[in-house]
Amino acid sequence: MKHLKIKFNLENSFDNQESNKIERYLGDLRHIFLDKLKVDYILKKDDPLIYEVYQVEVPPEPGQIMFGISIVYPGKVGNEYFMTKGHYHKNPNAAEVYLCLKGMGYLIMESSSGKVNSIYMQPGSFGYVPPQWAHRTVNISEEPFVCFYSVPADAGHDYEELEKTGFKITVKEIEGIIKVVPLEYISEKS
Amino acid sequence: MKHLKIKFNLENSFDNQESNKIERYLGDLRHIFLDKLKVDYILKKDDPLIYEVYQVEVPPEPGQIMFGISIVYPGKVGNEYFMTKGHYHKNPNAAEVYLCLKGMGYLIMESSSGKVNSIYMQPGSFGYVPPQWAHRTVNISEEPFVCFYSVPADAGHDYEELEKTGFKITVKEIEGIIKVVPLEYISEKS
Numbered sequence: 001m002k003h004l005k006i007k008f009n010l011e012n013s014f015d016n017q018e019s020n021k022i023e024r025y026l027g028d029l030r031h032i033f034l035d036k037l038k039v040d041y042i043l044k045k046d047d048p049l050i051y052e053v054y055q056v057e058v059p060p061e062p063g064q065i066m067f068g069i070s071i072v073y074p075g076k077v078g079n080e081y082f083m084t085k086g087h088y089h090k091n092p093n094a095a096e097v098y099l100c101l102k103g104m105g106y107l108i109m110e111s112s113s114g115k116v117n118s119i120y121m122q123p124g125s126f127g128y129v130p131p132q133w134a135h136r137t138v139n140i141s142e143e144p145f146v147c148f149y150s151v152p153a154d155a156g157h158d159y160e161e162l163e164k165t166g167f168k169i170t171v172k173e174i175e176g177i178i179k180v181v182p183l184e185y186i187s188e189k190s
Numbered sequence: 191m192k193h194l195k196i197k198f199n200l201e202n203s204f205d206n207q208e209s210n211k212i213e214r215y216l217g218d219l220r221h222i223f224l225d226k227l228k229v230d231y232i233l234k235k236d237d238p239l240i241y242e243v244y245q246v247e248v249p250p251e252p253g254q255i256m257f258g259i260s261i262v263y264p265g266k267v268g269n270e271y272f273m274t275k276g277h278y279h280k281n282p283n284a285a286e287v288y289l290c291l292k293g294m295g296y297l298i299m300e301s302s303s304g305k306v307n308s309i310y311m312q313p314g315s316f317g318y319v320p321p322q323w324a325h326r327t328v329n330i331s332e333e334p335f336v337c338f339y340s341v342p343a344d345a346g347h348d349y350e351e352l353e354k355t356g357f358k359i360t361v362k363e364i365e366g367i368i369k370v371v372p373l374e375y376i377s378e379k380s
Contacts, residue, residue: 056316062252063283063321063342093253097340099289126246131253150287150340152253 022053024085026077031163032085034170034183035078042077049073050082051137064153071146072105072139079172081105086136086167088112090156096129096149098137103145106171106180109133112161116169118180121147134162138171140178209244209258214275216240216267221353222275224360224373225268232267239263240272254343261336262295262329269363271295276326276357278302280346286319286339288327293335296328296361296370302351306359308370311337324352328361330368 027047030039042048055068075082086108089096098107100121107119107127111134119127129135139145171180217237220229232238245258265272276298279286288297290311297309297317301324309317311327319325329335361370
């Protein structure tokens with residue numbers, strides 16, 4: 001691991017040779033959206049790209065910092081906005097910091113004890129995810145929602161815990177207004 | 191330490207209530223520039239602001255990530271470009287990542303064993319400082335050189351080591367060209 005010299009074009013392209021690109025399509029993310037019928041309806045015609053991550057890998061040692069760019073594309077499943085899978089860190093001490101570079105969205109968080117929080121993000125907004133909080137990003141704009149993130153390289157990702165329970169809040173357009181809502185509210189209304 | 195919600199205006203102002211502002215004027219940085227006579231000449235008329243850091247403090251614990259914005263203002267002392275003091279980390283495992291948001295400059299690095307490296311930075315460039323490398327940023331543009339940085343919260347700063355020896359390279363305008371040069375080269379030429 002030496003000095004990484006990396007150039008992401010912040011205007012229109014984030015591709016480069018030195019980062020590890022992860023792509024998640026709707027077909028990979030059926031379980032995270034509330035309206036499975038709507039997911040299946042979309043998937044009959046198309047399998048849209050929901051988000052991409054360009055991650056720069058560094059040695060997974062204490063003190064090293066892993067970083068990259070996440071891009072959530074604009075769109076909705078029904079009235080629920082496109083979002084990332086979300087994850088806990090395997091290392092319970094590991095925090096994460098997000099800096100929004102383009103677009104608008106939310107950083108949604110949930111603790112293992114069931115508390116929730118959300119941070120509205122626009123270019124220049126930072127959001128800090130304290131240790132032991134699961135987190136995801138949600139695009140509420142009509143352009144790609146682009147965030148830089150950095151995280152201890154020994155954080156590790158735990159997706160399984162969230163796959164069991166899901167998040168307790170989501171972001172939906174309700175009567176023309178973008179709202180961060182608890183799932184109970186949605187099931188009462190629908 | 192909870193979820194920090196912070197908005198830096200990336201266009202024209204980075205002031206906010208939640209970060210710790212550090213200002214370094216030329217008078218604080220006399221020792222880092224080669225031409226002390228030129229420093230003293232400037233200081234007779236003015237004590238210009240060389241750089242500012244807006245640092246968001248988090249608990250100094252393993253796994254937490256400290257972050258902020260550094261702004262190096264444009265200018266030179268003689269032919270040597272404005273730059274930060276530079277530092278090693280007290281924690282020898284701690285890396286640091288820089289993302290350039292505005293302007294152009296260099297991330298200059300030096301290891302305790304005497305190796306040197308430099309990374310040219312423009313908006314979208316990332317530079318990774320591996321553990322055990324001292325580092326500073328240098329503005330070679332005519333606008334503020336603005337970087338986001340993130341670093342393990344338990345990294346600590348060691349400025350003293352560099353005050354003893356200085357960096358072995360600097361960035362100067364030589365015959366109209368911006369060059370990263372070893373100090374030996376400068377003393378031969380001057």
